[in-house]
Structure formats: C-alpha cells, structure tokens
Amino acid sequence: MRWRLTLAALVWVGLAMILPGAALADTADPTPAPTASTGTAQAPPDGSYFDVTLVDRTDGGDGEPVADVTLEVRDDADELISEGVTDEDGRVYLPIPGGGLYTVVLDEDTLPDGVELDGSPELEKSVILDGRQALLFPIGTQEVESTPLADRVLQALANGTKEGLIIALAGLGLSLIFGTTGLTNFAHGEYVTFGAIATFFLNTSLSIPVIPAVVAAVVTGGLFGYLSDRALWRPLRRKGVGIIAMMIVSIGLSLFLRSVYQYLIGSQNRPLSDYVVQKRIDLGLFALTPKAISIIVICLVVITVVCVILMKTRMGKATRAVADNPALASATGINVDGVIRNVWILGATLTALAGALLAIDRQVSYSMGFNLLLLIFAGVTLGGLGTIWGALIGSLVIGYVVELLPLLGVPADLKFAGALVILIIILLVRPQGILGRAERIG
Numbered sequence: 361m362r363w364r365l366t367l368a369a370l371v372w373v374g375l376a377m378i379l380p381g382a383a384l385a386d387t388a389d390p391t392p393a394p395t396a397s398t399g400t401a402q403a404p405p406d407g408s409y410f411d412v413t414l415v416d417r418t419d420g421g422d423g424e425p426v427a428d429v430t431l432e433v434r435d436d437a438d439e440l441i442s443e444g445v446t447d448e449d450g451r452v453y454l455p456i457p458g459g460g461l462y463t464v465v466l467d468e469d470t471l472p473d474g475v476e477l478d479g480s481p482e483l484e485k486s487v488i489l490d491g492r493q494a495l496l497f498p499i500g501t502q503e504v505e506s507t508p509l510a511d512r513v514l515q516a517l518a519n520g521t522k523e524g525l526i527i528a529l530a531g532l533g534l535s536l537i538f539g540t541t542g543l544t545n546f547a548h549g550e551y552v553t554f555g556a557i558a559t560f561f562l563n564t565s566l567s568i569p570v571i572p573a574v575v576a577a578v579v580t581g582g583l584f585g586y587l588s589d590r591a592l593w594r595p596l597r598r599k600g601v602g603i604i605a606m607m608i609v610s611i612g613l614s615l616f617l618r619s620v621y622q623y624l625i626g627s628q629n630r631p632l633s634d635y636v637v638q639k640r641i642d643l644g645l646f647a648l649t650p651k652a653i654s655i656i657v658i659c660l661v662v663i664t665v666v667c668v669i670l671m672k673t674r675m676g677k678a679t680r681a682v683a684d685n686p687a688l689a690s691a692t693g694i695n696v697d698g699v700i701r702n703v704w705i706l707g708a709t710l711t712a713l714a715g716a717l718l719a720i721d722r723q724v725s726y727s728m729g730f731n732l733l734l735l736i737f738a739g740v741t742l743g744g745l746g747t748i749w750g751a752l753i754g755s756l757v758i759g760y761v762v763e764l765l766p767l768l769g770v771p772a773d774l775k776f777a778g779a780l781v782i783l784i785i786i787l788l789v790r791p792q793g794i795l796g797r798a799e800r801i802g
Contacts, residue, residue: 404492405455410464410485411492414450416475416499425450426475426499430467435460435629437722445470459487460631460723466497475499486639509767511646516763518646522721524739524759525659530714530732531740531751532666533707538745539683540703542603543593546610548736550617551708552729555581555715557621560724564633573632574716581712582705588613589704594697614730621726629723655717662713666706667748679703735762735776738783744793753794758783 404411410433414426425448432443433454441462444452456462466481479498487493534548558577562568568576592613596606640647648656670676681689682699690696718728725731735758743754758779765778787793 404453408456408458408487408491409493410454410456410462410495412446412452412454412464412495412497414446414466414497414499426472428470428472430470432465432467434463434465435723436462439629456487456493457629458631461486464495512767513764515646516767517760518648519652520760520763521756522648522652522656522759523762524756525656525663526714526717526721527732527735527739527759528663528752528755529659529717530711531736531743531755532663532748533709533711533714534736535740535745535748535751536679536703536707536710538740539747540679540686540700541593541597543606543610544603544745546607546733547614547617548610548711549729549731549733550614550621551581551585551711552715552718552732552736553617553621553726554584554729555712556719556724556728557625557715557726558712559716559719560625560630560632564630567633570632570720574713574720577716578709578713581715582709584712585704585706585708586701588708589701593704594701597700618726618730625724625726627726629725631723632719651720655721658713658717662710663752666710670748675699675702734780738780742783742786742793744795747793747795750793750795757794 412431414429416424416426425446427446427448427450429446429450429452430443431446431452431454433441433456435441441457442455444454446452454464462485464483464485466477468477468481471477477497477499481497483495483497485493485495530548530552533551534545537543537545537548555577558580559570559573562573562576563570566573592609593606596609601609640649641653670679678689678694678699679702681692681694682696686696689699715729718732722728736755739755739758740751741754742757743750743752761779761782762775765775770778
C-alpha cells in the first residue's frame with residue numbers, strides 16, 4: 361500500500377508541471393474533422409478553419425496570387441485532418457475540428473515554376489479560439505533558409521524520447537503480465553485507451569481539472585485491471601484454459617472494448633475541455649513544450665520507481681519468483697493468485713497512465729490504444745519479452761526509429777511500418793531480443 365501512495369504522489373507532482381502558461385481552448389463541442397479533400401476553396405466552411413493565402417511578392421507591389429497549390433492540415437499526432445488546393449486568388453480554406461496544435465503543410469512540388477517559398481513548407485499553429493485562423497506563407501520576401509540536418513536529427517531524438525517513454529510505460533504493464541502469466545494480451549491497447557477516455561470524461565463531463573482527472577483515471581485504470589482479472593482472466597486460469605485460447609479471448613475483448621469506446625465518444629478525435637496548447641521552449645539543441653518535458657520526467661520517475669519496487673520490495677521479489685517458476689513459488693508459500701492479481705492492477709495502472717499522458721499530449725480517439733499496440737509489442741519484443749529493462753530499451757529504440765525515419769525520406773504514413781521492419785531484422789539476428797535471457801527481473 362505504501363508504494364502505491366508513493367507512486368500516486370510522484371505522478372501528481374510531475375503532472376503539476378504540465379500546465380504552466382498554457383492557453384486553454386473551449387472545445388466542449390468540437391466540430392468533426394473532415395477526412396478527405398474539400399477541393400479548391402470557394403466559400404468559407406462552417407466551424408473552425410485555416411484561411412491560407414499564397415501571394416508571390418518577388419517583383420514587389422501587392423504581388424501575384426499563386427493558384428493550384430496543394431496544402432494539408434495535420435494534427436500533433438501527424439494524422440491528416442483536411443486538405444485543399446488554392447484557387448485563382450491564391451486562397452484555400454482548410455477545415456479543422458477546433459482548438460489544438462496543428463501543422464499546415466504546403467506541397468512544394470505543386471508550386472509553379474520560378475516560385476519558391478522563403479521559409480519552411482510547414483507552419484505550426486496553436487488554435488485557441490474557434491472560427492477563422494489566417495495563415496500566410498511568405499514568398500519573395502526573404503532569402504530561403506533551411507533547417508540543418510543535424511538540428512532536425514536532434515529534434516527527432518527529443519521527440520523520439522517522449523514517444524519511446526510513453527510506449528515503455530505501457531510496455532511495462534504488458535511485460536509484467538506476460539512475465540507472470542505467459543499471456544500476450546492483445547487487448548492491452550484498449551487499456552491505454554481506457555486511461556485516455558477516463559481522463560476525457562472526468563475532465564469534460566464532470567468538469568474536473570486535468571491533473572486531478574489524470575490521477576483519478578490512473579486509479580480507475582488500476583481498478584479496471586483488477587476487475588478484468590477477477591471476472592475474466594482468473595476464472596480462465598482456474599479452468600486450465602491454454603495460453604493460445606486466452607490470447608484469442610484477448611483479441612475478442614479488444615474488439616468488444618474498442619466498439620464500446622467508439623459508441624461512447626464517436627469516431628472523431630476529442631480534445632480535453634481545457635486542452636493544453638503550449639509553445640515550445642528552446643532548450644538549445646532542441647525545443648519541447650512544457651507538457652512534453654513533464655511527460656518525459658513523469659515517465660522516467662514512474663519507470664524508475666517500478667523497477668526499484670520489482671527489485672527491492674517483497675512484492676517485487678514475489679513477482680520475480682512467480683515469473684521464474686510459479687509452481688516452485690507456490691510451494692514456498694507465495695500466494696501466486698495474489699501476485700498475479702497485483703500484477704494486473706499495477707500493469708493496468710501504468711497503462712492507464714500512458715493513455716492519460718497521451719490524452720494531454722494529443723487528443724482522445726477510440727482507436728488510439730489500438731494504433732499504439734503494434735509499437736508496444738515491437739518495443740517489448742525487441743527488448744526481450746518479460747524483461748523490465750528490455751521493455752524500456754526496446755521502446756526507446758522504436759520511438760527513435762519512428763521519429764528518424766521521415767528524415768531519411770520515408771513517408772510519415774509508413775514510419776510505423778518501418779519500425780516493424782527494423783524489429784523483424786533485429787529479431788532475425790537475436791530472436792530473444794536485446795536483453796532476453798533466462799534470468800528475468802519482471
């Protein structure tokens with residue numbers, strides 16, 4: 361009980377760093393985000409939108425409109441929100457669902473011959489208020505400057521650290537459950553989504569501030585893990601159901617939970633009621649938002665505490681004993697069912713925290729955990745199934761690979777597939793994973 365209170369206190373302190381200087385957006389009823397191109401803009405759409413104008417001022421004066429140029433809007437999860445083509449006035453309207461952090465990307469290949477941008481083809485925009493958001497890409501106003509490759513690599517490594525640690529936090533829960541039960545839980549992604557959706561409902565429906573909502577969602581996630589073991593997994597274990605059959609049950613549970621989530625929040629991304637929009641802080645080698653820095657700190661602290669608990673405490677020693685040999689552990693007086701129950705609670709708590717942090721860093725979607733599941737499996741398998749440190753190292757590697765691949769020319773939509781290719785290659789060389797071994801600590 362003492363370690364649970366310590367863990368909750370550390371999470372509370374870390375989350376207190378997330379909201380400094382944040383601008384809050386009123387997004388209680390966000391406009392659904394379009395998923396396809398609306399074509400050449402003719403009239404402003406309803407709801408919130410970007411109003412982009414392209415004017416070539418190379419020859420001075422008022423400049424000439426630049427038509428037939430393709431632009432698209434992506435959210436901070438790099439998902440396509442909308443796209444369009446500038447009309448004869450050089451103008452295009454790009455719908456967005458409401459407040460949030462967006463990136464407007466201009467396809468330079470569609471620029472007319474002789475027309476070049478003076479800056480980056482990507483503009484990052486924090487939207488606070490609903491309605492029209494004006495944007496202007498500079499053409500013919502200053503010399504073209506590109507970001508050095510070294511700077512982009514450092515920024516990708518910083519972003520990869522954040523992504524990898526979130527994956528590791530969820531991967532720890534998966535690794536703990538596999539280590540003690542042998543079950544590869546294909547519903548684990550839905551435990552991530554549970555943490556995010558619990559945070560969303562506590563924050564939007566009950567008007568609870570973000571930090572208390574996250575803490576309550578994490579506690580609820582632990583309760584969800586306990587109930588799922590009590591109602592489903594323990595009865596299956598006691599009936600002697602095989603691991604393969606239990607894996608199939610986990611696939612069915614995943615489909616069921618994902619359908620329930622879609623019914624509850626719909627198919628669109630949902631921001632928190634006081635969704636945090638923050639500017640990046642220049643840290644010299646790279647830039648991160650305060651909430652991104654806080655997420656990194658929280659993940660590091662929680663992962664460290666969990667590793668210390670597993671290595672030093674009585675519960676951790678019992679967990680390692682059950683993971684190594686359940687029959688022998690039972691013969692020495694260890695309550696195997698009690699250890700497995702605690703592992704389900706701890707694993708679900710860590711996974712719910714990962715989902716809650718994703719809800720703050722991005723927006724909430726019914727399929728966000730499912731989309732992250734392959735990366736969680738990749739990180740845990742790459743590091744070595746059932747090993748705590750392996751889950752951490754493997755997840756960081758996957759996070760770095762996902763962020764660095766676009767710098768090598770891999771399309772953003774294929775970067776997750778690239779991470780899985782890297783996983784396959786490494787496992788062909790070392791099937792047990794980076795830290796896979798006979799003696800495990802989790």
